[in-house]
Amino acid sequence: MRRMRVAAAMSVAALALAGCGSSTESTPGAGGASSSAKALKIGMAYDVGGRGDQSFNDAAAAGLDKAKKDLGVETKEATAVNGEPESAREERLQQLIDAGYKDVVAVGFAYAPSVKKVAAANPDAKISLIDSTDATGPNIVNLTFAEQQGSFLVGAAAALKSKTANIGFIGGVNTDLIKKFEAGYTAGAKAVKPAIKIQVKYLTQPPDFSGFGDPAKGKTAAEGMYQQGADVIYAAAGGSGGGLFTAATAAKKMAIGVDSDQALTAPPAARPYVITSMLKKVDVATFDFIKSLTEGKFVAGTKIYDLKANGVGYSTTGGQMDDIKAKLDAYKQQIIDGKIVVPAKP
Amino acid sequence: MKASLRRLGLALAAPVLALVVAFVVTSIVLLLAGDPVVAVWTQLLTAPRPRLIVGIINGASVYYLSAIAVAIGFRMNLFNIGVDGQYRIAAFAAAVFAGQGWLPGPLNIFVSLLIAVVVGALWAGIAGWLKFSRGVSEVISTIMLNAIATGLVSFMLFKVADSTTGSNVTNTKLLPPSSRVPGFALISGTPNKVYGFVLLAILVGVTYWVVLNKTRFGYDLRATGRSETAAVASGVNVKRMVLTAMLLSGAAAGLVGMPLLFGQDFSYGTTFQPGLGFAGIAIALLGRNHPVGIAFGALLWSYLEQQGNGLQITAGVSSELVFIIQGVIVLAVVIAYEVVRRAGLRMEQRNVARQLSSDQPGHHLPEGAPV
Numbered sequence: 001m002r003r004m005r006v007a008a009a010m011s012v013a014a015l016a017l018a019g020c021g022s023s024t025e026s027t028p029g030a031g032g033a034s035s036s037a038k039a040l041k042i043g044m045a046y047d048v049g050g051r052g053d054q055s056f057n058d059a060a061a062a063g064l065d066k067a068k069k070d071l072g073v074e075t076k077e078a079t080a081v082n083g084e085p086e087s088a089r090e091e092r093l094q095q096l097i098d099a100g101y102k103d104v105v106a107v108g109f110a111y112a113p114s115v116k117k118v119a120a121a122n123p124d125a126k127i128s129l130i131d132s133t134d135a136t137g138p139n140i141v142n143l144t145f146a147e148q149q150g151s152f153l154v155g156a157a158a159a160l161k162s163k164t165a166n167i168g169f170i171g172g173v174n175t176d177l178i179k180k181f182e183a184g185y186t187a188g189a190k191a192v193k194p195a196i197k198i199q200v201k202y203l204t205q206p207p208d209f210s211g212f213g214d215p216a217k218g219k220t221a222a223e224g225m226y227q228q229g230a231d232v233i234y235a236a237a238g239g240s241g242g243g244l245f246t247a248a249t250a251a252k253k254m255a256i257g258v259d260s261d262q263a264l265t266a267p268p269a270a271r272p273y274v275i276t277s278m279l280k281k282v283d284v285a286t287f288d289f290i291k292s293l294t295e296g297k298f299v300a301g302t303k304i305y306d307l308k309a310n311g312v313g314y315s316t317t318g319g320q321m322d323d324i325k326a327k328l329d330a331y332k333q334q335i336i337d338g339k340i341v342v343p344a345k346p
Numbered sequence: 347m348k349a350s351l352r353r354l355g356l357a358l359a360a361p362v363l364a365l366v367v368a369f370v371v372t373s374i375v376l377l378l379a380g381d382p383v384v385a386v387w388t389q390l391l392t393a394p395r396p397r398l399i400v401g402i403i404n405g406a407s408v409y410y411l412s413a414i415a416v417a418i419g420f421r422m423n424l425f426n427i428g429v430d431g432q433y434r435i436a437a438f439a440a441a442v443f444a445g446q447g448w449l450p451g452p453l454n455i456f457v458s459l460l461i462a463v464v465v466g467a468l469w470a471g472i473a474g475w476l477k478f479s480r481g482v483s484e485v486i487s488t489i490m491l492n493a494i495a496t497g498l499v500s501f502m503l504f505k506v507a508d509s510t511t512g513s514n515v516t517n518t519k520l521l522p523p524s525s526r527v528p529g530f531a532l533i534s535g536t537p538n539k540v541y542g543f544v545l546l547a548i549l550v551g552v553t554y555w556v557v558l559n560k561t562r563f564g565y566d567l568r569a570t571g572r573s574e575t576a577a578v579a580s581g582v583n584v585k586r587m588v589l590t591a592m593l594l595s596g597a598a599a600g601l602v603g604m605p606l607l608f609g610q611d612f613s614y615g616t617t618f619q620p621g622l623g624f625a626g627i628a629i630a631l632l633g634r635n636h637p638v639g640i641a642f643g644a645l646l647w648s649y650l651e652q653q654g655n656g657l658q659i660t661a662g663v664s665s666e667l668v669f670i671i672q673g674v675i676v677l678a679v680v681i682a683y684e685v686v687r688r689a690g691l692r693m694e695q696r697n698v699a700r701q702l703s704s705d706q707p708g709h710h711l712p713e714g715a716p717v
Contacts, residue, residue, distance in 0.1 A: 078658040081665050083621035085408075086610060087401040088655050094397070095656045109514035110617050121537070132514055174500060175616055177514040205500035206516070207434070207620035 040073045040103065040294055043096030045089070047108030049213055050079030055238040055259045056282060060107045060130065062260075063286025070287075071294050076101045080110070082209070090114040097125050103293055105286055106130065109177065115140060126298050128289040130282060131177065133302050142302040143285040147177070148184030148342045149335050150278040150312030151236070153328050154256050155188025157276055157314065158232040159196050160324045161254060166197045168225035170218060170244060172211040172237030174202040176345075181236035181258070181278070183346040191331070191340070199225045200346075203240055211240055218243025226251045234258070234278070245270035261315040275320040279313045281305060308336045352693070360686040361642075364678035371674045372667070385661035390653045390671075396535035398652050403532070403540050405648030406641075407547040407605050408619075412626025413644055414554050415598035417635040419484075421558065422591040423571045428473055428488025429599040430623025431495030436466035437603030438499045438518070441614035442506055444607070445519030454525040459604060466600020467593045469495065474592025478585050484592065492623075503614070517615025527608040541609035550598060551637040567591060599623065628676045634683070647672065 044064055051061045057079075067073050076099060078092050093114055096104050102125045106115050109132035116135035119127050126139050133142045158167045169185050171178040182200060189196050201221045203211030211217060218240035222233050226247060233248070234256035235241040241258060248255035249270045257263065257277030266274050285305055292298050305311020314321065314328065321328065334340045369387075376383045394402060412429055419426035440462035444454055473491055476482035508519040529539025558564035570577040570587050578584055602622055603614075611618060629647055633640030654668030 076659060079665070081668075083619065084651070084655075085401075085405050085619050086606075086617075087404060088651065091398065091401060091652065091655050092659075095659050099659050112515065113611075113617075134515060174504075175514065176516050205496055206503075206616035207618060208496055 040071070040290070041101040042067070042073050042075050042290055042293075043093075043099070043101030043104040044075060044077045045092050045096065045104060045106050045111060046077065046079040047110055048080045048082050048209060049239065051077065053213065053239050054262075054265055055212075055241070056280075057107060059260050059280065059282035060105065060286050063283035064105070064290070066283065066287050067290040071290060073290060073294065074101075080108075086113060090117055093118040093127070094121070097122050103127070103290075105289065107282075108132075109134065126293060128286075130285065136301070138300050141289060141298070141300055143282075143289065144302060144304050145280050145282075145285075145311055146304060146306035146342075147180045147236075147278070147280055147312060148187070148344045149307045150280060150314060151181045151184030151234070152188035152191070152335065152340075152342045153307075153314045153331060154234055154276055154278045155185035155190075156192050156331050157188075157321060157324060157328060158185070158234060158254075158256060159189040159192035160327060161275060161320075162193075162196070162230075162232050164229050164231045165193060165195065166199070166229040166231065168199040168222070168230040168233035169201070170221050170225075170233060170235040170237050170240070171200070171202040172204070172235075172240055173209050174205050178202070178236050179346055180344045181234075183343045185234055186346060187342055188331070197229075199228060199230055201225070203237060212238035214240050215243035215246070219247045222247035222255075223251070226253050232256065232275070236278070242266075245274060248273040257315075261317055263315060263317040271318065275318065277315045277317075279315055281311050281313075284311065307332055353690075356686055356690045359689075360682040361679060363682040363686070364675055367678040367682070368671055368674040371678075372671050375670055376663070376667075381663045382661055386657060386663055386667065389657055389660045390650070394649070394653060396533045397538055399533050400536055400538040400540055401652045402645065402648045403544065404605070404609075405651060406644040407541055407544045408602060408622060409625055409629050409644040409647050410547045410641060411550055411598065411602045411605075412622045413629035413633060413640045414550055414626075414637070415595050415602065416623075416626045416630040417633070417640060418554070418591060418595040418598055420630055420635050421571045422567050422587065423574075424588065424591055424595070425485050426470065426473075426488055426592065426595045426599075427485060427627070428470060428491050428495075428623070429595070429602070429626050430621065431488070431492035432466045432469045432596045432599035433602035433622055434618070434620070435469050435495045435499055436462040436600035437607055437618065438503065438614045439465040440600075440604070441518045441521075441607055444521050444525055445508075445613060447522035447525060451522075451524035454522075455527065455608060458525075458608075459601070462600040462604060463597045464600070467597040470592050470596020470599060471589070474589040474596075477592070478589040500616075503616070508613075515615050515617055517611075517613040517617075519613065521608070521612045525608070526612055529609060541605040543605035543609055546601060546604060550601060551641065554598075555637045563590075602626070628672065631676055632679050646675070 046057045049057050051057060064075055068075055076096060078096060080089060089111055093104055104125060104127045106127060106129045108130060111129060112132040112134035115127055115129045119137045119140050123139060128141045128143055129135055130143045133144060167189060169182050171182055186198055189198060203217045203221060218235060218237055222244040225233055232254040233244055235244040236258045244255050245266045254275045255273050257274050259280045262277045263271050263274040335342060373383050376386055415429045416426055440458040443461050444458040447454060449457055473484045473487040476487045477484050503516055506518055507516045527542035529542055532540045566582045566587060570582055570584055574584055606619060625647060629640060629643040632643035650668050650671055654665050657663045657665050657667060
């Protein structure tokens with residue numbers, strides 16, 4: 001008897017599911033792009049965090065959105081899962097290509113080994129790899145950034161603005177990439193004030209990448225630095241940077257954002273304390289790549305987005321850079337001219 | 347014959363029940379979230395392509411080793427949460443040694459495996475020794491050791507790193523080509539190969555079964571796990587067993603990263619797959635600590651992961667949905683086994699009662715006898 005009841009319940013559930021399915025099955029086509037069949041199809045493979053991380057992935061997403069609007073391309077997005085095997089990344093790229101999105105943007109250096117394999121297996125596909133030169137080929141373009149140059153400028157800004165001659169740096173995860181930020185920041189600050197004290201803290205060690213998405217850790221680290229006498233802190237820590245802004249607001253001290261202009265995206269109460277942000281224009285790089293495809297001008301190889309190419313820089317929202325802008329721009333020119341060579345390692 | 351068939355039926359009932367529950371619960375979640383139910387199950391349940399089959403087998407071989415390491419502890423009533431730290435520190439040590447290429451090909455591989463086993467065992471041994479000498483709970487100590495392993499490995503990784511300029515990945519020196527384990531072209535229709543170290547996983551599974559079921563040591567281990575007092579009464583040195591079991595669990599954990607190291611990554615770096623130890627705990631639960639059960643568990647885990655990867659592309663649903671399915675399956679399996687066990691018990695009691703009353707028609711059961 002009881003078994004009967006279970007069976008009955010199951011079949012009802014099955015019917016319900018089937019019913020639902022048929023109603024949704026018709027919808028996907030409706031929402032899809034209705035533009036011309038010839039529209040270029042771009043696949044986007046994000047790193048862990050994906051769209052909505054208010055930092056690195058979002059910058060890439062912004063470039064994609066702009067391409068969608070301005071160039072009328074069709075897009076498909078997929079995001080990495082934390083702790084996934086290498087084969088999953090490879091599979092993601094391949095499935096995007098199989099689904100017809102044969103030109104792909106791979107966001108983040110973790111995709112390098114997969115890009116190498118997938119690009120070789122699909123010679124017709126054109127792939128852009130952001131933040132890495134580990135995979136190269138006739139159909140791969142490597143989009144890299146001179147983060148140390150942009151960080152040099154905000155480091156100089158921090159030293160010029162600091163009254164205590166004591167500043168801080170918060171790195172999300174202790175990787176070579178984030179060390180470039182630290183190296184530039186330190187060099188910039190020391191160029192202004194050789195004796196300046198710089199507190200450095202990394203939130204997590206690999207393979208624990210939570211330091212890129214944990215505002216609580218960022219807040220604790222920032223509070224500690226402010227208490228130790230720092231009055232400007234720069235966080236290159238993705239989503240954890242939100243914690244810095246909270247701490248800065250509470251302590252009424254200065255903070256520096258990263259990747260995008262965070263004085264525009266931080267909570268309104270924190271915005272006056274975000275004096276500038278180091279800009280890493282992943283959106284520009286992504287858009288440029290897609291544009292090169294639509295124009296049939298794809299060129300393989302490494303493309304470096306540095307100060308000269310306007311691929312990195314600092315933001316001036318809020319006007320707090322106005323008094324030192326001349327000095328910063330002088331440094332900028334010296335870097336562009338090669339008179340200052342910013343180290344990429346601390 | 348009939349009885350054994352029934353037992354088989356009961357054994358299969360629990361996992362099937364768990365899968366059905368997982369199917370229903372996930373569907374409800376999808377419905378509540380307004381996601382396309384049919385598209386999701388179509389993606390997850392269509393036969394995987396050859397490329398994916400290779401990925402499933404490869405993933406499963408790694409999970410299998412991890413789950414066996416956890417299961418060794420479980421059989422002894424030890425909760426080794428530290429497999430995660432043990433496999434990472436062992437893989438790092440093996441990668442550093444193997445990358446030097448001091449020894450010729452196969453010998454280099456063999457000695458590196460040995461190093462991984464020893465390092466894994468020693469790291470787990472710290473928790474074992476703490477329990478042995480001070481009675482520290484292995485749950486606490488292994489969790490702490492995981493954190494320490496993370497810090498230690500990344501500290502040392504930067505010391506020995508072989509980072510080429512422009513690269514954002516930090517890793518140990520690449521293995522010389524002669525020390526890489528070639529894969530098998532088992533599946534036709536794809537250039538991807540199955541890890542050669544799938545054999546290692548099978549070997550470890552067989553050894554686990556033999557040692558546990560065919561040796562005195564295995565008997566002692568199982569006895570201690572079932573009832574410590576009974577084990578003491580039969581002359582087992584429980585404290586020593588704790589230490590030994592922990593060392594063995596760690597030794598198996600040391601092998602977890604080896605298929606990845608020798609078959610795919612060829613170095614240990616910041617992108618080496620993390621979290622395998624925790625997956626192992628779930629899979630050991632799923633497989634009821636049985637070597638064959640764990641194999642099915644590992645394959646299922648890997649299947650879901652690989653098939654789930656395309657969810658975003660084909661169904662527009664986050665791949666993290668797979669975590670929900672995996673979680674529900676583990677939970678449902680634990681409950682289902684208990685339900686089925688009770689059902690089996692009732693069935694047996696009824697059978698015995700029926701037999702008793704039919705064998706001896708003159709004698710009736712005494713009043714109040716359990717039926």
